[in-house]
Amino acid sequence: MTDEDIQRAISTDDNQFKAKMKYARKDLTRRARHEAEVETEKAQRLSPSVNDGFIRLDPSQRSEDDLQQVIALLPSLFTNSQTRAWIASLLTKGKLQTMTDFGQDDKQFNSKLRKVVAYCHSHPTRTQGLMASRQDGRLQKELGILREFIIMIENGADDNELGKWVYDHKDTAVINELVDTPGIHYQVWVMNDFAHSGHDKYVLVNRAYKRQAELNKLLADR
Known part of the structure:
Protein backbone atom coordinates (compact mmCIF):
# COMPACT_ATOMS: atom_id res chain seq x y z
CA MET A 1 0.00 0.00 0.00
CA ALA A 43 17.79 -15.09 30.92
CA GLN A 44 16.31 -17.80 33.11
CA ARG A 45 18.21 -20.51 31.28
CA LEU A 46 21.45 -18.65 31.98
CA SER A 47 20.59 -18.07 35.62
CA PRO A 48 22.11 -20.55 38.12
CA SER A 49 19.10 -20.10 40.41
CA VAL A 50 16.89 -22.11 38.06
CA ASN A 51 19.33 -24.83 37.20
CA ASP A 52 17.70 -27.67 39.15
CA GLY A 53 15.79 -28.92 36.08
CA PHE A 54 12.82 -30.29 37.97
CA ILE A 55 10.36 -27.73 39.37
CA ARG A 56 10.01 -24.16 38.09
CA LEU A 57 8.58 -21.75 40.61
CA ASP A 58 8.42 -18.62 38.39
CA PRO A 59 4.69 -17.92 37.84
CA SER A 60 5.35 -16.02 34.59
CA GLN A 61 6.60 -19.22 32.98
CA ARG A 62 3.76 -21.59 33.88
CA SER A 63 0.12 -21.95 33.00
CA GLU A 64 -2.68 -22.97 35.36
CA ASP A 65 -2.66 -26.38 33.69
CA ASP A 66 1.09 -26.73 34.36
CA LEU A 67 0.51 -25.84 38.00
CA GLN A 68 -2.23 -28.43 38.51
CA GLN A 69 -0.16 -31.13 36.80
CA VAL A 70 2.82 -30.46 39.05
CA ILE A 71 0.64 -30.53 42.18
CA ALA A 72 -0.90 -33.82 41.02
CA LEU A 73 2.62 -35.30 40.79
CA LEU A 74 3.64 -34.35 44.33
CA PRO A 75 2.36 -37.56 46.04
CA SER A 76 4.52 -39.59 43.64
CA LEU A 77 7.56 -37.42 44.23
CA PHE A 78 7.46 -36.82 48.00
CA THR A 79 6.43 -39.32 50.66
CA ASN A 80 6.24 -36.71 53.45
CA SER A 81 2.79 -35.11 53.55
CA GLN A 82 4.10 -31.96 55.26
CA THR A 83 6.62 -31.45 52.45
CA ARG A 84 3.92 -31.96 49.83
CA ALA A 85 1.71 -29.39 51.53
CA TRP A 86 4.60 -26.93 51.77
CA ILE A 87 5.44 -27.23 48.06
CA ALA A 88 1.79 -26.97 47.04
CA SER A 89 1.47 -23.83 49.15
CA LEU A 90 4.60 -22.32 47.61
CA LEU A 91 3.32 -23.01 44.08
CA THR A 92 -0.17 -21.66 44.68
CA LYS A 93 0.30 -18.93 47.31
CA GLY A 94 3.88 -17.81 46.91
CA LYS A 95 6.79 -17.43 49.30
CA LEU A 96 5.45 -14.85 51.76
CA GLN A 97 2.10 -16.56 52.39
CA THR A 98 3.82 -19.93 52.70
CA MET A 99 6.23 -18.55 55.29
CA THR A 100 3.27 -17.17 57.24
CA ASP A 101 1.22 -20.38 57.03
CA PHE A 102 4.14 -22.58 58.08
CA GLY A 103 5.60 -20.18 60.65
CA GLN A 104 8.93 -19.78 58.87
CA ASP A 105 11.43 -16.95 58.70
CA ASP A 106 13.72 -16.41 55.68
CA LYS A 107 16.41 -18.72 57.01
CA GLN A 108 13.95 -21.56 57.67
CA PHE A 109 12.25 -21.09 54.31
CA ASN A 110 15.55 -21.20 52.38
CA SER A 111 16.67 -24.24 54.33
CA LYS A 112 13.46 -26.07 53.42
CA LEU A 113 13.80 -25.09 49.78
CA ARG A 114 17.38 -26.39 49.64
CA LYS A 115 16.26 -29.70 51.12
CA VAL A 116 13.51 -30.06 48.51
CA VAL A 117 15.93 -29.37 45.66
CA ALA A 118 18.53 -31.72 47.17
CA TYR A 119 15.90 -34.45 47.41
CA CYS A 120 15.11 -34.07 43.71
CA HIS A 121 18.79 -34.35 42.83
CA SER A 122 19.23 -37.41 45.02
CA HIS A 123 16.28 -39.19 43.36
CA PRO A 124 16.92 -38.52 39.65
CA THR A 125 15.25 -41.68 38.36
CA ARG A 126 12.00 -40.91 40.12
CA THR A 127 11.88 -37.20 39.30
CA GLN A 128 13.13 -37.42 35.72
CA GLY A 129 10.86 -40.35 34.94
CA LEU A 130 7.81 -38.50 36.20
CA MET A 131 8.75 -35.31 34.36
CA ALA A 132 9.23 -37.29 31.13
Whole structure:
Protein backbone atom coordinates (compact mmCIF):
# COMPACT_ATOMS: atom_id res chain seq x y z
CA MET A 1 0.00 0.00 0.00
CA THR A 2 1.49 3.35 -1.09
CA ASP A 3 1.43 6.60 0.85
CA GLU A 4 -1.25 7.87 -1.52
CA ASP A 5 -3.39 4.77 -0.84
CA ILE A 6 -3.08 5.32 2.90
CA GLN A 7 -4.02 8.98 2.63
CA ARG A 8 -7.01 8.12 0.47
CA ALA A 9 -8.16 5.41 2.90
CA ILE A 10 -7.90 7.82 5.84
CA SER A 11 -9.78 10.59 4.04
CA THR A 12 -12.60 8.25 2.98
CA ASP A 13 -12.78 6.50 6.36
CA ASP A 14 -12.25 3.15 4.64
CA ASN A 15 -13.53 0.28 6.83
CA GLN A 16 -11.24 -2.34 5.32
CA PHE A 17 -8.22 -0.14 5.98
CA LYS A 18 -9.32 0.40 9.59
CA ALA A 19 -9.70 -3.37 10.06
CA LYS A 20 -6.21 -3.98 8.69
CA MET A 21 -4.77 -1.34 11.02
CA LYS A 22 -6.60 -2.84 13.99
CA TYR A 23 -5.26 -6.34 13.41
CA ALA A 24 -1.79 -5.11 12.48
CA ARG A 25 -1.60 -3.24 15.80
CA LYS A 26 -2.68 -6.35 17.71
CA ASP A 27 -0.09 -8.41 15.83
CA LEU A 28 2.67 -5.95 16.74
CA THR A 29 1.63 -6.04 20.39
CA ARG A 30 1.53 -9.82 20.41
CA ARG A 31 4.94 -10.11 18.73
CA ALA A 32 6.48 -7.64 21.17
CA ARG A 33 5.09 -9.65 24.08
CA HIS A 34 6.40 -12.88 22.57
CA GLU A 35 9.89 -11.39 22.08
CA ALA A 36 9.90 -10.23 25.70
CA GLU A 37 8.91 -13.73 26.86
CA VAL A 38 11.70 -15.25 24.75
CA GLU A 39 14.26 -12.90 26.30
CA THR A 40 12.97 -13.73 29.79
CA GLU A 41 13.29 -17.45 29.06
CA LYS A 42 16.85 -16.99 27.78
CA ALA A 43 17.79 -15.09 30.92
CA GLN A 44 16.31 -17.80 33.11
CA ARG A 45 18.21 -20.51 31.28
CA LEU A 46 21.45 -18.65 31.98
CA SER A 47 20.59 -18.07 35.62
CA PRO A 48 22.11 -20.55 38.12
CA SER A 49 19.10 -20.10 40.41
CA VAL A 50 16.89 -22.11 38.06
CA ASN A 51 19.33 -24.83 37.20
CA ASP A 52 17.70 -27.67 39.15
CA GLY A 53 15.79 -28.92 36.08
CA PHE A 54 12.82 -30.29 37.97
CA ILE A 55 10.36 -27.73 39.37
CA ARG A 56 10.01 -24.16 38.09
CA LEU A 57 8.58 -21.75 40.61
CA ASP A 58 8.42 -18.62 38.39
CA PRO A 59 4.69 -17.92 37.84
CA SER A 60 5.35 -16.02 34.59
CA GLN A 61 6.60 -19.22 32.98
CA ARG A 62 3.76 -21.59 33.88
CA SER A 63 0.12 -21.95 33.00
CA GLU A 64 -2.68 -22.97 35.36
CA ASP A 65 -2.66 -26.38 33.69
CA ASP A 66 1.09 -26.73 34.36
CA LEU A 67 0.51 -25.84 38.00
CA GLN A 68 -2.23 -28.43 38.51
CA GLN A 69 -0.16 -31.13 36.80
CA VAL A 70 2.82 -30.46 39.05
CA ILE A 71 0.64 -30.53 42.18
CA ALA A 72 -0.90 -33.82 41.02
CA LEU A 73 2.62 -35.30 40.79
CA LEU A 74 3.64 -34.35 44.33
CA PRO A 75 2.36 -37.56 46.04
CA SER A 76 4.52 -39.59 43.64
CA LEU A 77 7.56 -37.42 44.23
CA PHE A 78 7.46 -36.82 48.00
CA THR A 79 6.43 -39.32 50.66
CA ASN A 80 6.24 -36.71 53.45
CA SER A 81 2.79 -35.11 53.55
CA GLN A 82 4.10 -31.96 55.26
CA THR A 83 6.62 -31.45 52.45
CA ARG A 84 3.92 -31.96 49.83
CA ALA A 85 1.71 -29.39 51.53
CA TRP A 86 4.60 -26.93 51.77
CA ILE A 87 5.44 -27.23 48.06
CA ALA A 88 1.79 -26.97 47.04
CA SER A 89 1.47 -23.83 49.15
CA LEU A 90 4.60 -22.32 47.61
CA LEU A 91 3.32 -23.01 44.08
CA THR A 92 -0.17 -21.66 44.68
CA LYS A 93 0.30 -18.93 47.31
CA GLY A 94 3.88 -17.81 46.91
CA LYS A 95 6.79 -17.43 49.30
CA LEU A 96 5.45 -14.85 51.76
CA GLN A 97 2.10 -16.56 52.39
CA THR A 98 3.82 -19.93 52.70
CA MET A 99 6.23 -18.55 55.29
CA THR A 100 3.27 -17.17 57.24
CA ASP A 101 1.22 -20.38 57.03
CA PHE A 102 4.14 -22.58 58.08
CA GLY A 103 5.60 -20.18 60.65
CA GLN A 104 8.93 -19.78 58.87
CA ASP A 105 11.43 -16.95 58.70
CA ASP A 106 13.72 -16.41 55.68
CA LYS A 107 16.41 -18.72 57.01
CA GLN A 108 13.95 -21.56 57.67
CA PHE A 109 12.25 -21.09 54.31
CA ASN A 110 15.55 -21.20 52.38
CA SER A 111 16.67 -24.24 54.33
CA LYS A 112 13.46 -26.07 53.42
CA LEU A 113 13.80 -25.09 49.78
CA ARG A 114 17.38 -26.39 49.64
CA LYS A 115 16.26 -29.70 51.12
CA VAL A 116 13.51 -30.06 48.51
CA VAL A 117 15.93 -29.37 45.66
CA ALA A 118 18.53 -31.72 47.17
CA TYR A 119 15.90 -34.45 47.41
CA CYS A 120 15.11 -34.07 43.71
CA HIS A 121 18.79 -34.35 42.83
CA SER A 122 19.23 -37.41 45.02
CA HIS A 123 16.28 -39.19 43.36
CA PRO A 124 16.92 -38.52 39.65
CA THR A 125 15.25 -41.68 38.36
CA ARG A 126 12.00 -40.91 40.12
CA THR A 127 11.88 -37.20 39.30
CA GLN A 128 13.13 -37.42 35.72
CA GLY A 129 10.86 -40.35 34.94
CA LEU A 130 7.81 -38.50 36.20
CA MET A 131 8.75 -35.31 34.36
CA ALA A 132 9.23 -37.29 31.13
CA SER A 133 5.85 -38.93 31.63
CA ARG A 134 4.29 -35.52 32.21
CA GLN A 135 5.92 -34.17 29.04
CA ASP A 136 4.60 -37.14 27.06
CA GLY A 137 1.14 -36.38 28.40
CA ARG A 138 1.37 -32.78 27.22
CA LEU A 139 2.53 -33.87 23.77
CA GLN A 140 -0.35 -36.37 23.54
CA LYS A 141 -2.81 -33.66 24.54
CA GLU A 142 -1.43 -31.27 21.91
CA LEU A 143 -1.58 -34.00 19.28
CA GLY A 144 -5.19 -34.76 20.17
CA ILE A 145 -6.20 -31.14 19.69
CA LEU A 146 -4.39 -30.95 16.35
CA ARG A 147 -6.05 -34.13 15.16
CA GLU A 148 -9.48 -32.62 15.80
CA PHE A 149 -8.60 -29.79 13.43
CA ILE A 150 -7.04 -32.02 10.78
CA ILE A 151 -9.95 -34.49 10.83
CA MET A 152 -12.31 -31.56 10.21
CA ILE A 153 -10.19 -30.49 7.23
CA GLU A 154 -10.06 -34.00 5.77
CA ASN A 155 -13.79 -34.48 6.28
CA GLY A 156 -14.47 -31.43 4.11
CA ALA A 157 -15.34 -28.80 6.73
CA ASP A 158 -15.83 -25.37 5.16
CA ASP A 159 -13.92 -22.24 6.12
CA ASN A 160 -16.64 -21.05 8.49
CA GLU A 161 -16.63 -24.36 10.41
CA LEU A 162 -12.84 -24.35 10.58
CA GLY A 163 -12.91 -20.70 11.61
CA LYS A 164 -15.25 -21.47 14.51
CA TRP A 165 -12.91 -24.23 15.69
CA VAL A 166 -9.86 -21.95 15.46
CA TYR A 167 -11.67 -19.15 17.30
CA ASP A 168 -12.84 -21.53 20.05
CA HIS A 169 -9.22 -22.64 20.56
CA LYS A 170 -7.51 -19.26 20.03
CA ASP A 171 -6.50 -18.96 23.68
CA THR A 172 -4.80 -22.37 23.77
CA ALA A 173 -1.03 -22.82 23.56
CA VAL A 174 -1.57 -25.18 20.61
CA ILE A 175 -3.08 -22.53 18.33
CA ASN A 176 -0.78 -19.77 19.56
CA GLU A 177 2.25 -21.87 18.67
CA LEU A 178 0.81 -22.65 15.24
CA VAL A 179 0.23 -19.02 14.32
CA ASP A 180 3.56 -17.88 15.77
CA THR A 181 5.39 -18.35 12.46
CA PRO A 182 6.86 -15.79 10.04
CA GLY A 183 4.65 -17.19 7.26
CA ILE A 184 1.52 -15.82 8.93
CA HIS A 185 1.35 -12.06 8.50
CA TYR A 186 -1.73 -11.25 10.61
CA GLN A 187 -1.74 -13.66 13.54
CA VAL A 188 -4.68 -12.18 15.45
CA TRP A 189 -6.73 -11.93 12.26
CA VAL A 190 -6.27 -15.60 11.34
CA MET A 191 -7.40 -16.62 14.84
CA ASN A 192 -10.40 -14.29 15.00
CA ASP A 193 -11.53 -14.44 11.37
CA PHE A 194 -9.99 -17.52 9.78
CA ALA A 195 -12.44 -17.66 6.86
CA HIS A 196 -11.40 -14.20 5.61
CA SER A 197 -7.69 -14.29 6.47
CA GLY A 198 -6.53 -15.00 2.92
CA HIS A 199 -3.16 -16.71 2.46
CA ASP A 200 -2.60 -16.92 6.22
CA LYS A 201 -5.26 -19.61 6.65
CA TYR A 202 -3.43 -21.92 4.24
CA VAL A 203 -0.17 -21.38 6.09
CA LEU A 204 -1.94 -22.28 9.34
CA VAL A 205 -3.33 -25.50 7.88
CA ASN A 206 0.08 -26.51 6.50
CA ARG A 207 1.68 -25.74 9.85
CA ALA A 208 -0.91 -27.93 11.62
CA TYR A 209 0.04 -30.90 9.42
CA LYS A 210 3.74 -30.24 9.95
CA ARG A 211 3.33 -30.02 13.71
CA GLN A 212 1.32 -33.25 13.74
CA ALA A 213 4.20 -35.01 11.98
CA GLU A 214 6.69 -33.53 14.46
CA LEU A 215 4.67 -34.75 17.44
CA ASN A 216 4.22 -38.23 15.99
CA LYS A 217 7.98 -38.49 15.53
CA LEU A 218 8.73 -37.18 19.04
CA LEU A 219 6.39 -39.69 20.65
CA ALA A 220 7.63 -42.55 18.46
CA ASP A 221 11.24 -41.85 19.47
CA ARG A 222 10.48 -42.04 23.21
